[in-house]
Amino acid sequence: MLNPLWLHTFKTLVDVGHFTQTAEKLYMTQPGVSQHIKKLEHACNHPLITRENKSFELTEQGRIIYQYAIKIAKDEHALFESLCFDNPYSGQCLLSCSGSLSLLLYPKLLDLQKEHSEMYFHLEAAPNHKVLNDIQQGSIELGIVTHIPSSSLFQNEIIGKEALCLVLPKSYEGQAVTSELLFSVGLICHPDSHHYLSLYFDLCGDEELSKININSLPKAGYINQLHQILVPISKGLGFTVLPESAVRNFPQAENLYIAPPTKKVEEALYLVQKRNRELPHRYNTLIDKIKQVLK
Structure with a gap:
């Protein structure tokens, strides 16, 4: 794997077009910039630039690496954007409850999925002990049980009877x-x-x-x-x-x-999740629907 720091230095150099200005922009020394370029060329086993006095030109391999560096930068930007946007109507929700409750809830969850087509549900029918175990193990995010679980492991609220x-x-x-x-x-x-x-x-x-x-x-x-x-x-x-x-x-x-x-x-019904586990916003949409059905 190519060193992302070297790639960033190389991309900046091509964008700026000057070693000294690249060093100033990256808060580096000019020899430091040159060293990153040499290390990247060594890792690629090809020269990436040809120097002409104080300027330089990209080799064919240099153009390929530059396009790769642009793609890496775009992917990283998209990643950070996705981390900042938590869509309340998109993604998978993992829920477990008793078989009888699943009969009641599942048709309503399908209605919710029809309303928000990017949401979908993994609903598992299970007894109380398995619901809690699956939440603790991380295979299920949200559960409904009929007794108060350990407060040291789970957080819960009564959502109905x-x-x-x-x-x-x-x-x-x-x-x-x-x-x-x-x-x-x-x-x-x-x-x-x-x-x-x-x-x-x-x-x-x-x-x-x-x-x-x-x-x-x-x-x-x-x-x-x-x-x-x-x-x-x-x-x-x-x-x-x-x-x-x-x-x-x-x-x-x-x-x-x-x-x-x-x-x-x-019987009281308790909505349960792992203590200190912050769930994505789509679970708020799911919880609102569950409360609406069980009220």
Whole structure:
């Protein structure tokens, strides 16, 4: 690689046309300018100028190197300009959240992309621990989780709440949800079912449900694909607890019954990023859209 300092001296010499004036412009001595030119010629293995008294002419190789030096200078100028301009509507945004939230957010992010065609989104559905790990590792810039992460590693803010729903087949609509009923129907398990059940039973305001031993509930099935968890329930098999966004986005939602709780059960949603990580301005556009969707 050619020394950029030598290239800059050579370009300045050609632009100015005089060794003494080049030295003055670069705050160098004239012998220093000559030394840079000689070192550049040695590195190129070709003479770049031919001297005639106090003037000089470029050789053919000198003209090639001069054009190269101009290109380097332009590229550097463009680089510094790009560093000063952070377009809020251009570039990739890396976001991770739960599968249920991704069902809600992704169509809205596509609307945003249609509005600003130079923006695009990498959205990954993941559990809380993976969201936080990916942010810490730098593969994801922004995440949404349902518990407050370590303040020493992350900065966060509450951006909304998401209701949890106890879902049964449509045929049970209007029936009182008792422990006897749930034991007779059976649980459709999924990776977050125990977490959601515990939270729902503790906060729904029903004393009978709060006493249920979740581990003793009979299982009516297990599925780890979010979009399929409600399929057996829509066919009259089992019950489960899921975030409202997953239930509302299920194609056969008319075949489901959402049991009304005595008290509404909600999980707080925390927007998380790595502490002291300054995100590009396009993330402000993304965050504004997320807050608009979750308000």
